[in-house]
Amino acid sequence: MSDKIHDRAEQLIAQERVEGISPADHDWLSAHLQDCAQCANHARHTEHALRGLRTMAIPMPTGLASRTQFRVQLRLQEMREREPKRRALWLACVVSWAFGIVSAPYVWRLFQWFGERTGVPKLVWEVGFGLWWTIPALFFVIVVFMEKMRQSSESELTRKSK
Ligand SMILES: [Zn+2]
Structure with a gap:
């Protein structure tokens, strides 16, 4: 599989959480996630990080979303x-x-x-x-x-x- 396909999957994973994706994209993504362990792993990490962001219960920063959360909290504390x-x-x-x-x-x-x-x-x-x-x-x-x-x-x- 080419890198472009994984890039597209990664982008769709993020987009799905933020603004939603079309049913066609959703079908394509779930098909890809079944075949590709790497992207499936990424999707799990994103899901995990976002869940933590919502509940604010992540003890240690893991993944990108919680790094953002960490930065936001730092900024708030600073202010x-x-x-x-x-x-x-x-x-x-x-x-x-x-x-x-x-x-x-x-x-x-x-x-x-x-x-x-x-x-x-x-x-x-x-x-x-x-x-x-x-x-x-x-x-x-x-x-x-x-x-x-x-x-x-x-x-x-x-x-x-x-
Ligand atoms: Zn992939």
């Missing part, structure tokens, strides 16, 4: 783990911003005092105060930027692993 971390980052942003607002009058006075003490021109310590204010904004931008970077490198990784 669950990341969610609180991201929330903590946003919380840190908000807190630093709130702290910036609350502390602004004190910081203004501190800069003013420092300016008067050292004789630094008013414009300079005013700019210094302005820069103080940009710190939370900078922090925010860095967090967003890092998140973007990680996302793009991650999608690259998943592309490569395919």
Whole structure:
């Protein structure tokens, strides 16, 4: 038997599970599975793996479908783990911003005092105060930027692993 016939059988096995096949294809496939131990074995493995996927009861990854299941579970777990971390980052942003607002009058006075003490021109310590204010904004931008970077490198990784 040529490889093409086995390829066709393999494709029909997968297709039968996903979208269904025509009665003619079904007849051809069952005839082939009776003659061909290799493809019959493949069909059994696919059936077994898919049954496991439905019941989520496979203890160890066997076969292609359960490898996919494994990857999906890994991904879900990853996302669950990341969610609180991201929330903590946003919380840190908000807190630093709130702290910036609350502390602004004190910081203004501190800069003013420092300016008067050292004789630094008013414009300079005013700019210094302005820069103080940009710190939370900078922090925010860095967090967003890092998140973007990680996302793009991650999608690259998943592309490569395919
Ligand atoms: Zn075959």
